[in-house]
Amino acid sequence: MSSLQVEELCVAYGKIQALRGISLQVPSGRICALVGANGAGKTTALNAICGLRPLVGGRVLLDGRDIAAVPPHDRVTLGLVQVPEGRRIFGRLTVAENLAMGAFRRRAMRSELQADLDEVLTLFPRLRERMAQLSGTLSGGEQQMLAMGRAMMAKPSLLLLDEPSMGLAPRLVDQIFETVTAINRLGVTVLLVEQNAFMALEIAETAYVLQSGEVVLSGTGAALIDSEAVQEAYLG
Ligand code: ATP
Numbered sequence: 268m269s270s271l272q273v274e275e276l277c278v279a280y281g282k283i284q285a286l287r288g289i290s291l292q293v294p295s296g297r298i299c300a301l302v303g304a305n306g307a308g309k310t311t312a313l314n315a316i317c318g319l320r321p322l323v324g325g326r327v328l329l330d331g332r333d334i335a336a337v338p339p340h341d342r343v344t345l346g347l348v349q350v351p352e353g354r355r356i357f358g359r360l361t362v363a364e365n366l367a368m369g370a371f372r373r374r375a376m377r378s379e380l381q382a383d384l385d386e387v388l389t390l391f392p393r394l395r396e397r398m399a400q401l402s403g404t405l406s407g408g409e410q411q412m413l414a415m416g417r418a419m420m421a422k423p424s425l426l427l428l429d430e431p432s433m434g435l436a437p438r439l440v441d442q443i444f445e446t447v448t449a450i451n452r453l454g455v456t457v458l459l460v461e462q463n464a465f466m467a468l469e470i471a472e473t474a475y476v477l478q479s480g481e482v483v484l485s486g487t488g489a490a491l492i493d494s495e496a497v498q499e500a501y502l503g
Pocket of ligand 1: 303307309312
């Protein structure tokens with residue numbers, strides 16, 4: 268389990284200021300949600316935390332340590348793992364091969380990897396049935412499960428999830444949120460970006476609302492669900 272602290276993060280695309288000094292706290296072992304409209308800067312925030320976007324200003328601290336000098340692939344080794352928007356699985360590889368890729372950077376014993384694979388397949392029983400199938404032929408929900416399973420094979424201490432419920436039927440959305448809670452119970456800290464604000468706030472202990480690159484509201488998930496501003500803007 269890791270904690271994440273983001274301090275006054277600023278990111279720009281040329282002259283467009285996508286993040287204007289956002290600060291977030293994700294305590295160890297918790298689920299934190301980041302919600303907001305399209306273009307608010309949620310994906311940019313996750314990419315900056317992973318080191319995939321340069322910072323114009325601010326700091327990212329993992330367990331209290333400034334990780335500015337740590338390149339993205341080494342952040343994965345530190346336990347900071349992202350499941351990107353749109354899944355990005357390897358469509359021409361099988362489910363088993365995609366899961367193995369998740370553990371690519373680990374130096375682990377075969378028996379340890381097998382135990383982790385068993386844990387992932389317990390979280391996602393559907394994947395067990397489809398280990399030999401080409402991933403590109405999976406349904407959208409199965410691809411999301413595979414992307415999350417592959418990330419779990421990297422042994423994250425902090426998992427960043429970018430819109431895991433996007434484009435999924437309601438029944439699968441419920442399943443994905445249940446799995447996020449199950450992953451957290453296994454001892455993984457979660458930062459969850461979601462367009463489905465209501466469900467994200469329901470499972471999150473703490474949450475932040477982003478608007479035009481700024482944090483406009485924060486609090487417990489329960490308090491934000493009850494807040495008039497959030498209800499009007501996001502929950503209808
Ligand atoms: P969405 O839910 O649509 O992904 P978001 O909250 O994740 O939205 P971002 O994708 O982080 O928002 O975008 C934040 C701002 O940065 C937007 O104004 C967007 O147009 C801009 N932006 C994002 N990516 C780029 C890019 N590669 N080049 C230029 N501007 C970008």
